[in-house]
Amino acid sequence: MYDYCVIGAGIVGLATALEISRLKPDAKIVVLDKEAGPATHQTGHNSGVIHSGLYYKPGSLKARLCREGAMAMKAFCIENAVPYREIGKLIVATSPVEVERMQALRRNAAENGIAAQEIGAGELRELEPNIEGLAALRIGESAIVSYRRVCEVMVGKLATAGVRIEFGSAVRAIVESGRDVAIETGKGRVTCRWLIACAGLQADRIAAIAGVALEHRIVPFRGEYFDVVRPDTATLVSHMIYPVPDPALPFLGIHLTPMIDGRLTVGPNAVLSLARESYAGNWPSLHDMAAYASFPGFWKMLRANLSSGIREARSSLFRGRYLQECRKYCPSLQLGDLKPYPPGIRAQAVSRDGALVHDFLFKRTSRSLHVLNAPSPAATSSIPIGRMIAETLGIAVSNRHGVPA
Template identity: 55%
Template sequence: MTFNYCLIGGGIVGLATARALLERRPGARLVVLEKETWLAPHQTGHNSGVIHSGIYYAPGSLKAELCRDGADATKAFCRAHDIPFKTCGKLIVATDALELERMDALYRRSIENTVEVERIDRERLAAMEPDISGLGALLVRATGIVDYARVCEAMAADIRAAGGEIRLQAEVTGLSEGDGEVTVGVSGQDTLHAHNLVVCSGAQADRLARMAGLAPDFRIVPFRGEYFRLTKRWEGRLRHLIYPVPDPDLPFLGIHLTNMIDGSITVGPNAMLGMAREGYDRFAVNLRDMGDALLFPGFWKLLAANLRPGLEELRNSLFRRRYLAQCRKYCPALELDDLEPIEAGIRAQAVGRDGSLIHDFLFLDTPRAVFVCNAPSPAATSALPIGTHIAQRLLERPGPHAPSCPIEEDRPMNTTTFPVRTRPQAPGRPGLRPIPGREVA
């Protein structure tokens, strides 16, 4: 069977793109392929559930714009589909003089990004959050929380209602782009043909691009984000998400306290180099994944440039008291017994050949396909406008809606960088309790 659109990847970006295509091309033949037995199995289903505001990103960048638009769109989607969410706000807490300076710079960035932010002094911070200690903070009211797996289920229902098809246990084994269509081999199923292809494969992004005959100049390197859940005595004690002031010399944001939509509170993540792209156990090892990283020059340049923070993350991972010390900088009431280990998350980080972390969205284009090669945080928040953006990229080119365009022999590639619930409960992760209504009070 020939489809107008084939999408690979059942995470939130793939589903949002499928939904956007069907909104713009009602009646199109569309199929979503997901290799696992449920939707949102990896990054989407393992993230912290935060609806981000866009405060951190470069002013004027598409990443900042997509985040702001995505936060509004996500909340509107949740209201329309009766999905519980909460706009609880976030406090970015400064604990020393240097962090106060960085906080001031972040405040100026928030103004440029048109994100509503309020300065909070030490006394007001103590009144708002008695368990939190700091010299001051920024209050970002728009930040919220949601279960993104439930958002994905609602997106999947919309796709099916619009006539789209979603196939689980459909692992892609081959991709070939020819004159007028893309051929997709699927394990244990008939070969598919599609006029247009979108690949949103997360941790497998570089492999799917190579499978299609491209030569991406990056590799996906997995970073394990290790989390703890606070014990029951902490439930209800924090009204806001609590974040550190980011250190511009470090590649990731740092450990923070996150209220979950079920009422629990998580602490994390750190950022450990992973030995498996989809291995969530602490000692999970995948030799192919390790080999791909070790044979890539950019991996060694990344290690050399981040040796000190990497060793610090390793020590924090090995010794829980060191991890606790990071949290007690702004939450001194935490005790070691408060930290209950839960399942880690995996960040599929694109790394360039020069060792740089690619922090923005990265797309590779061919005449009939769009490969989403890097969709970093805040991809879940931004998924709806990202899906619209990808759909527009496809609809602006020849395809089933316009005269076809033959593929040239040299396979031109354009690289663009832009700043029914069947899901099993992940072991150790907080579950979702039924919550009536829409926005949680």
């Protein structure tokens, strides 16, 4: 019997297993994942940004854990020789409405303890000659990294610590008793004293087969990216370039991001995905579509966000529409500059009343803890999330945050 079983070898699951193994080096720990390797889904399909935490509501788990997580992730990279670069971020306002939103965002950043410098159009042009806007916020501490590489290092550290990692082990059934939890996988049965489920896009399904009552469902949103390929790509921008986000939406908008491997990407948009794990194309899964179509909250969410959904769908169907969003702040971009880049699929929890769940969401039972909603900035926040989970299970001495039941 194992002491702890973690379902999911994305960055949250791996960080949790690493923290437990650090605090209890003699504990028997196993990590299960249905894929052939780590970071296969959300962790390995994002912009690779170490966020500062300026966007999030002061006092929320996102705000607190992102701030801690940014420092912890950089420290982890330094300690383990994982390359990262602190290139900074510019949030560019291109209309008077966006200038007002940007100033509200600056106040929010101040409440979260983040240095955000407001600059005018002239200084913006000096910093980024290819970017146009009325004003911008400059956040110097934002950084870029490969979260796939971070996960590879975590896997190596776990193996060294004696943690067993079972790839290709899809979970079929979970039975929790007063003394232990039995997990049936495609490779056989695993029994543990404590179960921690960090299943991302499958989080609600893993919880459901464990008998956990839920008031939400995971609705997948597809984020489409492009690779910017032109002779001056390497010098087009030196910062990450973000639009001012619409506060009514949980997505940050289409942004230009220099990647740690030297590429420059633009994206993502946010369109309803017809499958939870279809990356090669938005090919439908009847099973996945039926799961959200049969949930009343999905239709309420759709009605409440119809206009923005139509706009995002147009940008997906017509590359010219996508380009228009980019050219608001980078007018020199042309259609021929945008080459296909692998998309990501975001696991977005939607409640029964149709509300998008903005914060991290956890649920405990007597012998398990389920991470039910961990969207961006979960990768940035993964190390303190793992610490918080360990503390909640009584593994650490202090309980500074505590996971809401």
